[in-house]
Amino acid sequence: MIARLVLALGAEAKIDVVPGSAEYALPFTTLEHALKVESELKMLERGRFGKKSPPIQVAIVGLGYSGVELAATISERLKNTGTVKAINFQTTICPNAPPGNREAALKVLESQNIQLFLGYSVNCIREVYASEDSGSMVADAKEAGGGDKKLVLELQAAQRGLQSQVLEADLVLWTVGSQSQILRLQPPDAPYVIPLNGRGQVETEETLQVKGHPRTFAIGDSAALRDPSGKFLPANAQVAFQQADFAGWNLWAAINDRPLLPFRFQNLGEMMTLGRNDAAITANFIEGLTLEGPIGHAARKLVYCLRMPTDEHRVKVGISWFAKGAVDSLASLQTAVSNIIASS
Structure with a gap:
């Protein structure tokens, strides 16, 4: 039997973009990254317990889908205990969204009072310390006398009419840029075996076969595929999900000497979560319709549940959401009761 290969390695965060970003900023593309962010937030919350503690400051670089969802979720979590500063190179958020x-x-x-810095790029990120005597920020920990550590972001205006900015933060989250993991397969100093574009993605035919390698397929973030207008298809789950169906069919067709199908992307719309009980969903097949707020949140969950591969998965996801909702409700009730007792 002739072997076939599917390249579906996804992408990884491109974090070493500016001085200090790889050292001080946290990416947010994997489960490990999410757990690391959760751990850092818990440490900050424990360290700032008490009414007189300074607010937690979180800076988020990039306001595409991931950055916007992070900003909304973290701001909702911090509430009155911290602030979120969100930075974006463009003068708008989610420029490619509906x-x-x-x-x-x-x-x-x-509505959550998130500080938006639109039209800015980050020049560098550096670490400073607050002097215990004067409260001023210095670069040397010894000179600060063991003061609190802070991160400083130097922002450069990317648009005319804006002034450079310097921001302080306790935590910096980086959601700008990604790169295909295909490059990890390439031995150092060896010629490329598969054709790659400038973004490190595999060049493919319409059938998702790698150009020059008909027994190899590439899908998702690994593949560079254009729509009929010549634009690259977005690197998102909706595109990858549909490519998987075509790749599966074409693998079967290739094995059984049947004609292969050219991939055709069907844009069904886009969804984003905007907090615990808030979301937005725009369906491409109903022009001008956007569901937002709690209705959008419920619609988004329903769509995700329906897209599960089997009924067993749908039941498990549904039970998980119901249990989480019940736990969150009990936690909110407990917090409310504690606040009433504390104020009486």
Whole structure:
């Protein structure tokens, strides 16, 4: 039997973009990254317990889908104990999102008093320490006398009419840029065996076969595929999900000497979560319709549940969501009771 190969390695965060970003910023593309962010937030919350503690400051670089969802979720979590500063190179958020989703997201960010720095790029990130005597920020820990550590982001104006900014933060999250993991397969100093574009993605035919290698397929973030207008398809789950169906069929067809199908992407719309009980969903097949708020949140969960591969998966996901909702409700009730007791 002739072997076939499918390249579906996904992408990894491109974190070493500016001085200090790889050292001081945290990416957010894997489960390990999410657990690391959760751990850092818990440490900050424990260290700032008490009414007189300074607010926690979180800076988020990049306001695409991941950055916006992070900003909304973290701001909701911190509430009155911290602030979120969100930085984006463009003068708008989610520039490639449907207008309805973008407007709904901007409304949520503004309602949560998230500080938006639009039209800025990060020049560098450095570590400083607060002097225990004067409260001033210095670069040397010894000179600070063991003061609190802070991160400083130097922002450069990317648009005319804006002034450079210097921001302080306790935690910096980096959601800008990604790179295909295909490059990890390439031996150092060896010629490329498979054709790659400038972004490190595999060049493919319409059938998802790698150009020059008909027994190899590439899908998802690993593949560079264009729509009929010549634009690259977005690197998101919806595209990869549909490519998987075509790749599966074409693998079967290749094995059984049947004609292969050219991939055709069907844009069904886009969704984003904007907090615990808030979301936005725009369906491409209903022009001008955007569901937002609690209704959007419920619709998003329903869509995700329906997209599960089997009924068993749908039941497990549904039970998990129901249990989490019950636990969150009990936690909110307990917090409310504690606040009443404390104020009486």
